[in-house]
Amino acid sequence: EVQLVASGGGLVQPGGSLRLSCSASGFTFSSYAMHWVRQAPGKGLQYVSAINNSGGNTYYADSVKGRFTISRDNSKNTLYFQMRSLRAEDTAVYYCVKDRGAEAVYGMDVWGQGTTVIVSS
Amino acid sequence: QNVVTQEPSLSVSPGGTVTLTCGLNSGSASTAFYPSWFQQTPGQAPRTLIHSTNTRSSGVPDRFSGSILAGKPALTITGAQADDESDYYCVLYMGSGSWLFGGGTKLTVL
Numbered sequence: 001e002v003q004l005v006a007s008g009g010g011l012v013q014p015g016g017s018l019r020l021s022c023s024a025s026g027f028t029f030s031s032y033a034m035h036w037v038r039q040a041p042g043k044g045l046q047y048v049s050a051i052n053n054s055g056g057n058t059y060y061a062d063s064v065k066g067r068f069t070i071s072r073d074n075s076k077n078t079l080y081f082q083m084r085s086l087r088a089e090d091t092a093v094y095y096c097v098k099d100r101g102a103e104a105v106y107g108m109d110v111w112g113q114g115t116t117v118i119v120s121s
Numbered sequence: 122q123n124v125v126t127q128e129p130s131l132s133v134s135p136g137g138t139v140t141l142t143c144g145l146n147s148g149s150a151s152t153a154f155y156p157s158w159f160q161q162t163p164g165q166a167p168r169t170l171i172h173s174t175n176t177r178s179s180g181v182p183d184r185f186s187g188s189i190l191a192g193k194p195a196l197t198i199t200g201a202q203a204d205d206e207s208d209y210y211c212v213l214y215m216g217s218g219s220w221l222f223g224g225g226t227k228l229t230v231l
Contacts, residue, residue, distance in 0.1 A: 035220075037167075044225040045159070045167065045210050050218050059218030095166055104218050107157045107172040114166055 002026040004112030006096050008081075011118045016086050022079040022096030022112055030054075030074035033099035035108055036081050038092035038117075046092070049081065050104035059104060064090075086119045093117075123147055125213055127223035133201045133230055141226045142193040143211035149192030154213040156194035158187060161208045161225075170209075171196060198228075206230040 008020040022034070036049045049070040050059045058070050069082040079096050093114040100106035126144040133139035143156055150156060152174045159167040169178045171187035174194060184200045194213070198205055211223045 045212075045222045047212070047220040047222055050220075057218065100172060105155070105214060107155050107214075108159075108212065108220075109169055109172070109178070111166045111168065
């Protein structure tokens, strides 16, 4: 069974940093692209970032470009999301999502349970 | 600035049929946008229903179907059930690794 378990969320002050992790199991992690999608409280889904299977190609929404970094360690079956210079508007549940293919172009497939990030003083 | 639009809310009677659409402000959204549809109930992670316009994900009942209607990706629920009451989101591939979600449709079954 494909499982994605996100962790690392929490309460952080504006301007602070946080690193999210997403542990994958049940599939060949190194063969698939991965995404991060977030959902602010009471709001819809927002596409944030993606990385291809090898880690060589990454994408960022304009709202996080230059502040957030997506990466992966295929030897540990883990996806990461380093978030810096956090703002109140980054407050959201962050979901890691498996793609259907090696590049982040085939469509989102399996969703993890999400981890909550709250940016507040 | 591309914007994906969905009906904010729809209702359907149990056993009835309802169609949700996913519009793109810059024009038609064809199969080349690889539209996908997701279902989300309160407090839960989204679940993928449809990918690549009309392919159901594993385990998704066949009462859910995807298509393109008048230049808009569409999700049709035939024979709606009470537990179909959820929020539904579409997403379109905009190129260069970029995906854009619609604002979601809140579906009520009553």
